[in-house]
């Protein structure tokens with residue numbers, strides 16, 4: 001945070017934002033929060049401000065990726081990457097990273113933190129390609145539909161937006177989503193595989209993700225994947241994802257083989273993620289172990305939420321968040337069932353420790369509040385408790401696009417409905433629709 005204050009004092013920030021009608025500025029303690037929404041003309045900035053922002057760009061280049069039209073002229077592009085702050089501009093009135101000129105339909109910048117992408121070029125590693133567990137994409141003739149395959153088995157039927165950039169962008173336009181964060185389809189995480197094979201497969205996938213993000217004109221950001229069955233290899237790939245590929249974070253499963261997320265062997269990975277400032281997105285992957293019924297309704301409706309609750313419980317009660325207080329971890333689907341299971345688990349924790357302990361209670365609440373969650377819970381009223389647990393400043397729009405059958409815009413109605421029902425205030429709604437996701441990503 002020192003860097004933030006040094007990079008731009010209040011007068012310089014004012015100078016930067018004054019010419020911008022859409023800009024907003026507020027303060028949170030000593031941290032300057034400034035969001036310059038879009039179309040900030042470079043020639044309207046003073047030389048002093050340009051210099052200040054350029055310095056910030058040099059200090060904080062890690063973790064920032066810009067649309068090509070912005071990075072071509074580094075002297076005219078500025079940014080700071082400290083948490084809670086985004087200052088940027090493009091020359092010639094271009095759009096700044098992540099803020100294409102689209103979100104006006106909702107009155108806020110709209111950022112979708114939970115969406116999936118399957119690169120059509122992704123194939124199993126050659127030496128183990130015979131193993132039918134590797135997923136790959138088969139696209140029907142004409143490109144109107146596709147199937148995720150495992151060997152000869154159809155794992156899932158999928159829509160073109162899953163692999164086709166133009167189809168995806170058209171759906172984002174229709175829904176008024178300005179920026180989408182693409183994650184690997186969980187079946188590609190391949191935690192059953194040998195570490196070296198998973199590493200090769202996921203490296204290839206990460207490369208293809210970086211290509212897609214780069215080709216998206218600033219509309220997409222990306223999360224990579226790492227072979228967590230080999231923690232050293234996972235750390236190496238996580239750093240490559242962040243530093244070389246310029247993706248924003250990493251998606252991980254709820255369990256790594258037989259290991260729960262609080263397993264000691266995984267601690268070096270969490271330590272490295274904290275150290276490098278890489279946000280983690282936990283997605284359900286182990287549903288069949290979380291419920292005893294495998295039919296789709298149970299798996300989708302109960303299994304995913306239970307699976308995610310088990311992961312959240314391991315993070316909170318298993319010491320991970322305690323050991324790594326700066327780690328940014330988001331859990332899909334509103335943290336699953338965890339917002340509901342938490343009080344009972346905390347009660348059980350107190351019993352096992354010999355009785356209630358106000359210090360322990362406060363600590364647990366603090367740990368839960370450090371989690372992030374998406375708002376993909378299908379019921380605005382349901383968001384009230386999720387926001388109560390993690391805070392409305394840690395809640396982000398998530399759509400699971402393009403897997404849900406309804407049009408993308410309907411995925412936004414849980415959040416906009418929460419605003420209409422006074423579950424979220426107007427300013428909280430704005431944060432949930434966009435700004436929180438940027439903060440989670442460290443932009």
Ligand SMILES: [Zn+2]
Nearest residue numbers: 114116283400
């Ligand atoms: Zn998903």
